[in-house]
Amino acid sequence: MPTESDFVPDPRRWRVLAVLVVALFMSLVGVSIVNVALPSIQAGLEADQSELQWVLSGYALTFGIGLVTAGRAGDLYGRGPLFIAGVALFTAASVASGLAQDALTLNVARAVQGVGSGLLNPQAVGMIQDHFRGAERGRAFGVFGSAVGVSVAVGPLLGGLLIEAGGITDGWRWTFFVNVPVGILAIALALAWFPRPLLDRAGPNRGDPDRGDGGDAGSSGGRRSRDLDPVGAILLGLAVLAVLLPFVEGGTAPAWIWLALPAGAGLTAAWLRWERRQKRRGRHPMVNLAIFRVRSFANGSLLITLYFMGITSVWVLVALYMQDGLGHTALESGFVGLPSAICSAVAAAWGGRNVMRHGRKVVIGGMYFALVGLVASMAVVWLQGQGRASEWWLLLTLAFVGIAQGSVISPNQTLTLADVPLEYAGSSGGIMQTGQRIGTSVGIAVITALAFRILEIGDWPTAFIAGFLGIIVVVTLALVVALADERYRRRQLQYDAGG
Numbered sequence: 240m241p242t243e244s245d246f247v248p249d250p251r252r253w254r255v256l257a258v259l260v261v262a263l264f265m266s267l268v269g270v271s272i273v274n275v276a277l278p279s280i281q282a283g284l285e286a287d288q289s290e291l292q293w294v295l296s297g298y299a300l301t302f303g304i305g306l307v308t309a310g311r312a313g314d315l316y317g318r319g320p321l322f323i324a325g326v327a328l329f330t331a332a333s334v335a336s337g338l339a340q341d342a343l344t345l346n347v348a349r350a351v352q353g354v355g356s357g358l359l360n361p362q363a364v365g366m367i368q369d370h371f372r373g374a375e376r377g378r379a380f381g382v383f384g385s386a387v388g389v390s391v392a393v394g395p396l397l398g399g400l401l402i403e404a405g406g407i408t409d410g411w412r413w414t415f416f417v418n419v420p421v422g423i424l425a426i427a428l429a430l431a432w433f434p435r436p437l438l439d440r441a442g443p444n445r446g447d448p449d450r451g452d453g454g455d456a457g458s459s460g461g462r463r464s465r466d467l468d469p470v471g472a473i474l475l476g477l478a479v480l481a482v483l484l485p486f487v488e489g490g491t492a493p494a495w496i497w498l499a500l501p502a503g504a505g506l507t508a509a510w511l512r513w514e515r516r517q518k519r520r521g522r523h524p525m526v527n528l529a530i531f532r533v534r535s536f537a538n539g540s541l542l543i544t545l546y547f548m549g550i551t552s553v554w555v556l557v558a559l560y561m562q563d564g565l566g567h568t569a570l571e572s573g574f575v576g577l578p579s580a581i582c583s584a585v586a587a588a589w590g591g592r593n594v595m596r597h598g599r600k601v602v603i604g605g606m607y608f609a610l611v612g613l614v615a616s617m618a619v620v621w622l623q624g625q626g627r628a629s630e631w632w633l634l635l636t637l638a639f640v641g642i643a644q645g646s647v648i649s650p651n652q653t654l655t656l657a658d659v660p661l662e663y664a665g666s667s668g669g670i671m672q673t674g675q676r677i678g679t680s681v682g683i684a685v686i687t688a689l690a691f692r693i694l695e696i697g698d699w700p701t702a703f704i705a706g707f708l709g710i711i712v713v714v715t716l717a718l719v720v721a722l723a724d725e726r727y728r729r730r731q732l733q734y735d736a737g738g
Contacts, residue, residue: 252370254432256379258425259363260386262326265421266356267387269333270298271394272401272414273349274558275569279402279411280345290342296487297346301353303676304479308472310361310669311525314662315467318362318369319433323426325359328352330422337415364668368656374595377653381591384649385584388641392580395573403570468525471513475525478506482677486684526666530659536667538724539655542602542717544674546647548682549713550609553640555683556690556706557633560620564699565630578634579641586645594650599725602654605646606718612639613711617704624700686710 249255273294281291313321332352339345363383371379401417402410481503485496517524531537554576561572586605594601615636622628652671659667690706 248372248375249370249434251432251434252379254428255366255370255434256382258428258432259322259366260382261421261428262322262359262425263363263383264386264390265326265418265425266329266359267390268394268397268421269329269352269356269415269418271391272398272417273298275395275398275573276402276411276414278569279407279414283408283411284339284342284345286342286345290346292488293346294342294349297350298353298356299487299676299680300480300483301350302357303353303483303673303680304476305354305357306361306673306676307475307526307666307669308467309358310365310665310667311472311663312467313362313365313665318365318665319429322359322362322366323429325355325357325362326422326425326429327355328358329355330419330426331355333415333418333422337412360672361665361669364652364656364672365665368659368661368664368668374592376657377594377650378591380649380653381588381594384587384591384645384652387648388580388583388585388587388645391583392577395576396570399568399570399573468514468517468523471510471517471525474506474510474513478503478510479673479677481506483680486680526670527660527663530663530667533658534727535658535724536655538720538727539651540671540674542720542724543648543651543655543671544678545713545717545720546606546651547675547678549686549710549717550640550644551679552682552686552706552710553613553637555687556703557637559687559690560699560703561630564703575631575633575637576641578638579644582638582641583644586642587649588645590646590650591653594653599654599721599728601650602647603718603721603725605643605650606714606721608639608646609643609714610711610718612636612641612643613707613714615639617707620700620703624698682710682713 277291277294280286280294284290286294309321309325329352332348332355335348336345336352339348367376367379367383397417398414401413404410405413481499484499488496511528514524514526514528518528557575558569558572561567561575562569590601590605616633619628619630619632619636623630623632655671656664656667686706686709689709690702693705694702
C-alpha cells in the first residue's frame with residue numbers, strides 16, 4: 240500500500256485548489272445572500288412565513304442529508320466528475336431560482352441547489368486530502384478558510400447592493416443570477432486545469448486499511464455497487480433528515496414533528512448496525528466506523544459540531560438586533576460583519592501556515608478569541624441599551640469572532656483529517672460537514688428561540704445578551720473538547736518519545 244514517502248506532489252495542485260476555491264466562494268456567497276434577500280422574496284412572490292422558511296429549510300435539508308454519501312461516491316468513482324456535476328447542478332438551480340414565478344417553484348429549485356452544494360463540498364475536501372500533504376495541506380486548508388471569510392463578507396454586502404439596484408420586488412432574483420457566471424467559470428477552470436486522471440479515472444480505491452491491501456476495490460461494476468452501500472446511504476440520509484427537520488422548520492413546525500428526533504435516533508442505530516454487518520461480511524461499508532477510533536478524528540468532529548452549534552448563531556442575532564431592534568437596513572447590517580470577515584480570512588491563512596507547527600494550540604487560541612469577542616459584544620449592546628455607547632463598536636468586538644473563525648475551522652479540519660486513510664477522505668469529510676450542518680441547525684433553532692422568549696418579556700439588548708450567553712456555553716464546551724484533545728496529543732508524544 241502506498242505510504243507518505245511514496246507521495247509525489249502534482250505540480251498542478253495549486254491550480255486544483257484555485258478551482259475549489261472558486262466553487263466554494265460561489266456556494267457560500269449564495270447562502271449568505273439569500274439570508275438578506277428574504278424580505279425581497281416575500282414582497283416579490285407574496286410568500287407567507289411558512290414558504291419563506293422553506294427557502295432556507297429546503298436547502299439546508301438537501302445539503303445535509305447527502306454529504307456522507309456524496310463523499311463516499313467521490314472516494315470510489317473519482318472526485319473530479321462529481322465535483323463538476325455538483326457545480327453544474329448548483330448553477331442550473333440558481334437560474335431556476337432566479338426565474339421562479341411562485342414560492343413553490345423557488346423552494347424546489349433551492350432544494351436542488353442544496354443537492355448540488357452537498358455533492359461538490361465533500362469532493363473539495365477530498366481533493367485537498369489527495370493533492371496535499373503535511374504542512375502544505377495546512378496551507379491549502381488555510382487558503383480554503385480565507386475564501387470562507389471573504390465570501391461571508393461579500394455575500395450580505397453584495398445582496399444588499401443587488402436588492403437596492405433591482406428593487407424590492409425583483410432585486411432578489413439577481414442574488415441567484417450572480418451565481419451563474421461564477422459557476423460557469425468554475426466548470427471551465429475544472430475542465431482546463433484538473434489533471435486528466437482526476438477527470439478520467441474511477442477513483443483512488445487504495446484498498447482497505449484493515450486488510451492492508453493496495454488493490455482496486457472497485458475493479459468491477461458489481462463490486463463498486465456494493466462498496467457504495469446504497470442501504471447504508473438511505474439509512475443515514477433518513478437519519479440526518481429526521482434529526483434536522485424539526486430544527487430547520489423552526490417556529491413554523493407543528494408539535495408532532497418533534498417525534499422525528501427519536502425516529503432519527505432509531506435510524507442512526509439501524510445504520511450503525513448495518514455498517515458493522517457490512518464489515519463482518521467482508522464488504523466495504525459506506526463509512527468505515529474504525530475511523531472513529533482515530534482519536535484526532537473523533538475529537539475534531541465533536542469539537543467542530545459544538546463550535547458550529549454556537550458560533551453560527553452570532554450572525555443571526557446580530558442581523559436581527561441591527562435590523563429589527565435598531566431599524567438598520569440589510570446593507571448597514573452587512574457592514575457590521577465586514578471587519579470580522581477580513582480578520583477571518585487573514586487568521587485562516589496564518590493558521591494554515593502554522594497549524595502543523597503548533598497543532599491544536601491554534602484552535603484553542605481561536606476559541607479564546609471567540610469568547611473575548613462574545614463577551615465584549617455583550618458589553619457593547621448592554622451599554623448601547625443604556626445610551627452610553629454606539630452599536631457600531633460591534634465592528635471591533637466581532638472582529639475577535641472573525642479571528643476565531645479563521646483560527647478554528649480550517650486548522651481543525653487539517654488536524655481532524657490528518658490521520659484518516661485517503662480511501663475514506665471524502666466520506667470522513669462528509670461526516671465532519673454533516674456534524675457542522677446538524678450543529679448549525681440545532682444551534683440556530685435553540686439560541687434564537689431563547690432570544691425570542693426573552694424578547695417577549697424584555698427588550699432587544701436583553702434578548703441579544705441572553706442569546707450570546709447561550710453561545711458562550713456551547714463554545715466553552717467545544718473548548719473543553721479541544722483542551723482534552725491537546726492533553727491527549729501531549730501524552731501521546733511523551734509516550735512515543737519514551738517508547
